[in-house]
Amino acid sequence: xxxxTRIVHIGAAKTGTTSVQAAFxxxxxxxxxxxxxxxxTGANHKAEMDRLLANRPGxxxxxxxxxxxxxxxxxxxxxxxxxxxxxxxxxxxxxELVGERAHVVLTLRxxxxxxxxxxQQEVKSGEVRDLDTWTRERLEAIDRYNLLRRDDGTGxxxxxxxEFGPEHVTVVVLxxxxxxxxxxxFEGLCGxxxxxxxxxxxxxxxxxxxxxxVRAVNVRIAAGGAAERAxxxxxxxLGIVSGIVRDWSPEQGxxxxxxxxxxxAQVVEVAARLGDDVxxxxxxxxxxxxxxxxxxxRDMPGPVGAVPTGLLDAALHGLVRRTAxxxxxxxxxx
Numbered sequence: 001x002x003x004x005t006r007i008v009h010i011g012a013a014k015t016g017t018t019s020v021q022a023a024f025x026x027x028x029x030x031x032x033x034x035x036x037x038x039x040x041t042g043a044n045h046k047a048e049m050d051r052l053l054a055n056r057p058g059x060x061x062x063x064x065x066x067x068x069x070x071x072x073x074x075x076x077x078x079x080x081x082x083x084x085x086x087x088x089x090x091x092x093x094x095x096e097l098v099g100e101r102a103h104v105v106l107t108l109r110x111x112x113x114x115x116x117x118x119x120q121q122e123v124k125s126g127e128v129r130d131l132d133t134w135t136r137e138r139l140e141a142i143d144r145y146n147l148l149r150r151d152d153g154t155g156x157x158x159x160x161x162x163e164f165g166p167e168h169v170t171v172v173v174l175x176x177x178x179x180x181x182x183x184x185x186f187e188g189l190c191g192x193x194x195x196x197x198x199x200x201x202x203x204x205x206x207x208x209x210x211x212x213x214v215r216a217v218n219v220r221i222a223a224g225g226a227a228e229r230a231x232x233x234x235x236x237x238l239g240i241v242s243g244i245v246r247d248w249s250p251e252q253g254x255x256x257x258x259x260x261x262x263x264x265a266q267v268v269e270v271a272a273r274l275g276d277d278v279x280x281x282x283x284x285x286x287x288x289x290x291x292x293x294x295x296x297x298r299d300m301p302g303p304v305g306a307v308p309t310g311l312l313d314a315a316l317h318g319l320v321r322r323t324a325x326x327x328x329x330x331x332x333x334x
Contacts, residue, residue, distance in 0.1 A: 003074070008102060020182060053093060087149070
């Protein structure tokens with residue numbers, strides 16, 4: 001991209017967005033010396049985009065406007081995954097913020113993998129439905145869900161191309177066989193030397209036993225009183241889940257959530273429609289759009305048997321740490 005280009009990474013969620021954001025945030029000072037600005041001081045630009053989309057000036061949004069004005073010739077990266085599922089006037093407001101010298105990057109993956117990953121992400125936040133039920137109900141309302149929403153009659157790629165133009169939108173299709181491609185694409189767009197960004201996997205997905213353990217806790221929470229539910233969910237997400245991700249390493253080949261086999265035809269149809277939307281948009285494509293339709297050959301795992309002691313230990317340690325932190329905060333102790 002030419003110097004001065006404002007690159008807007010709109011997600012989608014569960015496509016390596018957190019890892020890209022962390023890589024840019026960690027290299028912020030180094031990037032500035034290379035003519036690339038990653039604005040702000042946080043990991044992403046959610047706060048700025050929340051204000052922009054809600055049409056609430058001030059705060060983080062005004063600080064961002066100031067930074068952009070101060071660095072007219074820097075390549076700039078803005079990254080906020082919620083942008084991918086915004087309807088009008090969201091894309092228009094983003095265009096007004098970044099101006100004419102802008103480029104949008106949309107990252108996609110297999111729709112089947114995306115949905116399975118979204119289920120386990122929602123389990124982290126309190127979801128109680130099993131994967132089969134969740135999949136059935138989600139597919140019934142797929143045109144109003146997240147990245148795949150079409151309740152304005154348009155798919156995500158054409159929605160952003162309509163505002164920015166096809167020459168200013170790149171769609172990156174991720175493949176399991178090329179995990180580093182996403183970082184290579186962003187290094188190329190920003191004019192960075194290869195290897196500048198540290199490739200890593202953050203916000204890792206839960207394995208099947210992990211997800212079912214957390215969901216079982218959610219079910220118990222849902223049966224409790226409404227007054228305690230909010231705190232208990234914080235304990236689950238920031239306590240139990242954090243403990244699992246931090247302190248437990250699942251065995252190689254551990255079962256992962258995959259959609260039930262009965263959903264294949266519906267999911268492939270949704271994926272084909274998404275691919276058709278990208279083709280019709282005229283946007284530049286990096287990767288193979290056929291990957292969007294890939295459906296796992298293995299079926300959804302069965303009931304979980306014995307939960308490994310190490311997994312339970314990590315979950316409980318995370319819960320204890322979070323409980324202690326909440327107690328200190330409420331008591332005013334450091």
